[in-house]
Amino acid sequence: MKKVSSKIKRKLRNRKKIKSVSSDRYRVSVTKSLKNLSAQIIDDKHNKTLVSASSIEKEIKNKKMKKMEKSTFIGEILAKRAKEKNINQVYFDRGQHKYHGRVKTFAETLRKNGLKI
Numbered sequence: 001m002k003k004v005s006s007k008i009k010r011k012l013r014n015r016k017k018i019k020s021v022s023s024d025r026y027r028v029s030v031t032k033s034l035k036n037l038s039a040q041i042i043d044d045k046h047n048k049t050l051v052s053a054s055s056i057e058k059e060i061k062n063k064k065m066k067k068m069e070k071s072t073f074i075g076e077i078l079a080k081r082a083k084e085k086n087i088n089q090v091y092f093d094r095g096q097h098k099y100h101g102r103v104k105t106f107a108e109t110l111r112k113n114g115l116k117i
Helices: 002-021 067-084 102-112
Strands: 026-032 037-043 048-054 090-093
Touching: 002 090, 026 102, 037 067, 037 102, 048 067, 067 102, 090 102
Parallel strands: 026 090
Antiparallel strands: 026 037, 037 048
């Protein structure tokens, strides 16, 4: 029980800190499980998801990839979809996850593909 509550506390603490700093940008939210990774760009003012990408989508699920390769591929797809919607600046919300491993690779891929985080 304590571990779950500490993850929730970390998620809320990170989100509160980030929202106070950058209120004029969209938020990139990352959700990670043991097998899959999904991300979405959210407009917090209107509470709408603008762009999303996930490893559950057909084009990614059919390919045999390792988890780290999936995270880079999802980052490329999300950056491409964001560029189509004219989204250039976002802030990165890692949620309850540490900035390490697949989450870090995903964020670096977004930066390489032209999104300012």
